[in-house]
Amino acid sequence: MHPHSTRRSMALAFISFFIIQGILKSEELQECARLADWTPASVIGYAEAKMTGPRLRSFLSSARLKRLLDSSLGKAYRQGEDYSKLIDNLDNIEQATGQKPLELFDGLLGKEFLLASRLSFTAGQEALLLTRIKNPAAIARGRKAFAAAMEAATGSPFETRKLDHEGQAIEQAGNIWFAEMGEILALANSKKILEEAIDLAYGRTEKSAGASPPFSHLSDKKDYLIRASLRPTFIPVLAGQFGRKLDNPALSFLLSGISGALRDCKLMSASLDTSWSGISLGLTLHSDDSGIAEKYDPFFPRTTPGEFHSNLQKRGLLGSIRLSRNIHGWWENSAAFLDAQAAGSLAQASAALSMFFGGLNFQDEVLSQLGKTISLIFKNPPKARNGSSPSPLIPGGALIVELNDAKKFGRPFIVAFNSLVSIINITRMQQDSNAPSMLVRPEKVGEVDCYKVDLGLPGNAKAPGIEYNFSPSLAVTRNKVILGSTFDIVKLLVEESEKIRPAGKTSVQAYARDRLYIDGRALNSILGNNLNFLAAQQVIDKGIGLDEAKNELSVIRTALSYIRDLEFESFREEEAIHMKLGIGLITGNTIVEPSN
């Protein structure tokens, strides 16, 4: 044989071998470790859930649920319209499909499912559902149920059109296409997206959501019941809303940072998890390669974590709000976050506030001395010793602002406080010459000077009114200014503040966390203390009887008795922003109804 022809034959054989291997390979269904691996990378976002079936079964058969449904709250729910509608819908599903809804759900969706969506120029919104079937029998039951439902709805036998995509069978029923690929059932409202999923399933392409860079930010942790992710920039209506200048300074102070993070966000993911001990909802904004713009730095300052707030919580708070901002930085750059009118109003406010601070320039000489954390604390008042508490009973509240050097810069705040009291006194005297004056009385808490306003109210009032809730007070500690509605709350805050040692120069700083906390039991308690007052308001507003009003409030209190607390946190981690909402539940072995 000629050497040239031998080489050619060998080359042909070599090439043929790989072609055949390729063909053989492309016919094999790939392993589906993650449903996202069979989801096209072009989707805008997707939602996925795992083990919802077993968790739902466990929930429905639990003794705790039974106790909950037998409680007064459960009975009230079962008599309501929502419960009746739910039962009717479940009955309708069973009638239409001939199968129990829970069995259907568990079989078809209960193990794992993913629902993805994208916008297409030609096909509009395309949706793809991938579900890992419990067992082959589940598909058969599902088909039977679907057929029964369609026959009941249309009155004609359910038939599908059989198609093929490169060897994979596809069926079409109306606008739904579906394919069975091993233990995965794929459904879509568009043939194109289904075919792309099939190509991924057979390894013909690797452009999956699971492998794509945007979705790579998603955590591998399985700590969720359901998780969704979205690329917001692909939704035109949303994209234009983020990062806009606001017309409200307070909103800007709260939200401009988040708005900016959304503008620079390439992936948004949310997760939900539930258990008998609580519900947690998380949202993460992953920024693009350029990261979160530097101009938003005032919204994400770094601080030294401390124990002040955790210690306060142990003293029994009703709630707290903690915000960390570089206030001076925000104020100085307000033009970047606010429209012209709102930025102008800040300038006017600065001039007015300078008056209160003894002529100091508010923006440059006062704000620059403020620390990076502002807190609002709420605490239920103690019960009156002689049994006559004010009504309504209003929780005490306090504003805490950190100061860089309170010894040096605390004085202007004391001046401002006294100025404010004087102005109020003068105004009241002008309106009513007999009006009692408010007096500022100095008090000491440890070594800290406090200033308590005496409203001049008669003592030992038989039926103390709303004004008896207030004894406005101010204190300046080592590094905080505390302004409270009552002296009791200011005293508590001063005590806790003085326990904290100042952070050393070598302390590690981290991105600060914004936090909102509400204690469910404290909330329930204050509602209970105000039951008669609130019931009277219901009588006026709804025209119902007093007993009916009290019963309505009792149902609310019963619902609250299951809530231990509510916590919302927002924080930055590198170039991602995390937001977490958690509701702690009390669903112990014994359900105790709240007493009045």
Next chain:
Amino acid sequence: MSANLTARERLEPFRPGKDGPWDYAAAAHLARRQAFGAPRELVEKILELGPRAAPGALLEELDETPEMEAVADSQRRIGSTEAVQTWWTHRMLRGNCPARDKLALFWHDHFATSDTKVKDARLMMDQVQLFIRQGAGHFHALLQSIARDPAILIWLDGNSNRKGKPNENFARELMELFSLGVGNYTEEDIKEAARAFTGWHVKDRKFWFNKRAHDTGSKTIFGTTGNFDGTDVLLACLEKQACGEFIAEKLFNYYVGTPVDGELRKALGELYHANLHSLSPLVGQMLSSREFYSAPARRAILSSPADFAIGTLRNLGATAGAAHLPEEMSRMGMDLLRPPSVKGWQKGKSWLNSNTLLSRYRFASMLGGADENSFRVPWGKLRKEGPNRLFKLFFPGGLDEKIRKVILEEAGGDLKLMVTAIVELPEHQYI
């Protein structure tokens, strides 16, 4: 009928069948005048009681319901003017004795005291509760109580009234507006009465007789000289014939509304004294008189904003929304707890001007148009009863057939539109 009768005859008891029918329309007429509006249950109760017994029965003091006690306590604790206004409008709307509140409203206008100067809503609430408690009792007791009321003393600068520097405000209003009326006293009487009231002060929100500030010298009042104090002055005013005529005429104008001539005025004074200054029987006799049930007295009084707004809601069976009423009534010209002057509100035709009329129309539109039903009107029940019952509710004496037809056609079966149209009618502006 009234033109042929003497004044005394006009005040004689109404005789059903002879002076006119005792029917649903007559009972509704009494309900509108003595309470607020003519809700069906009240009218049927009046029908059953009869014209003589009904007025007194409606004024009987009843125990407060737990709801009213709770509302009173909660609004007092809030202590703002708006809260106290809400309390009172809620009482008028939902209370078990609206006749007492209607009479209290009369005294609130008669002893006009404004929170704009008192600046203490709880004191105003105390004053209103005084009117509710004592308003149907003896006028002597009422006047004695109100003279020591902290709110009125603040309003009339009581604390400025001191020995050597008497402030005449209280003494003047006592004689001119509270007990005798113009022409029944002299300026000298006022000056001397002011001296008698020196030391009638307020301290710590309570009446306080400040001995140090009291003028113990001899005074001459109504031609009599003596070492008089405030109590003596009050008794002297109460004993004058003019007092009975003055008070009785004011009550007559409020409840009956037909013109009062000299003869009738005298007869009213005699009635007052015959009842030994007791207000419930006096009002009862006025409201059971032939004059009251005569044709000129029917729909003779232009409704005050309270009668208009609260009466309308009670007719419809509304149960809530008292918190909105003070503002609505203020737009119509009646800012509860804040009468415009010591003379109270200008009543009668003054209730209606271009602004206040528009406010009434706005109220009517709000009533019929709101989806949220903040007044909790039982629309379902009213729809079941139908348009004829609705017309009877508002016009038990009948309505011009043409007007009725136009309303039915324009509303096209929409009950809410019908209510708006009815409430806007000129006929509905009169009680």
